[in-house]
Amino acid sequence: xxxxxxxxxxxxxxxxxxxxxxxxxxxxxxxxxxxxxxxxxxxxxxxxxxxxxxxxxxxxxxxxxxxxxxxxxxxxxxxxxxxxxxxxxxxxxxxxxxxxxxxxxxxxxxxxxxxxxxxxxxxxxxxxxxxxxxxxxxxxxxxxxxxxxxxxxxxxxxxxxxxxxxxxxxxxxxxx
Numbered sequence: 001x002x003x004x005x006x007x008x009x010x011x012x013x014x015x016x017x018x019x020x021x022x023x024x025x026x027x028x029x030x031x032x033x034x035x036x037x038x039x040x041x042x043x044x045x046x047x048x049x050x051x052x053x054x055x056x057x058x059x060x061x062x063x064x065x066x067x068x069x070x071x072x073x074x075x076x077x078x079x080x081x082x083x084x085x086x087x088x089x090x091x092x093x094x095x096x097x098x099x100x101x102x103x104x105x106x107x108x109x110x111x112x113x114x115x116x117x118x119x120x121x122x123x124x125x126x127x128x129x130x131x132x133x134x135x136x137x138x139x140x141x142x143x144x145x146x147x148x149x150x151x152x153x154x155x156x157x158x159x160x161x162x163x164x165x166x167x168x169x170x171x172x173x174x175x176x
Contacts, residue, residue: 025135027080028115033138037145038098046149053091059083060107071158078114083122121149
């Protein structure tokens with residue numbers, strides 16, 4: 001699958017780097033988008049390839065985080081972690097959207113998801129260390145829903161807030 005365009009890219013953003021966190025798909029957006037496609041296969045795309053058809057959702061975590069950023073500012077956010085085990089086993093095809101939604105529904109009955117929760121995917125093949133990803137795009141065809149995952153980079157929240165307040169030279173009209 002070729003990389004999809006960033007749904008909220010601006011004229012100044014690098015193609016695979018969202019200009020801000022709003023470019024990420026939240027837990028509610030993922031679940032809401034999948035709701036109408038229960039009969040389709042759910043494929044996660046990362047590191048230039050699709051997950052193996054025998055992947056498992058091995059853990060789902062939901063929590064509220066309290067932290068201090070590097071400027072000693074308090075930070076609070078809700079986050080949902082979905083752990084994918086990208087393995088080869090006897091395959092019956094990629095997981096149906098309906099099965100993924102049933103897993104998420106079962107989890108939400110025990111610990112409800114905050115609708116605006118940041119969404120993080122933890123992906124490993126069981127040998128390599130787990131890597132963190134964010135969902136940037138959802139594409140559909142008649143048989144498949146494909147969720148594009150990109151690495152979750154670290155950031156400096158005070159710098160991010162400062163940059164959000166700065167005019168961008170390519171997007172601001174020039175005088176003269």
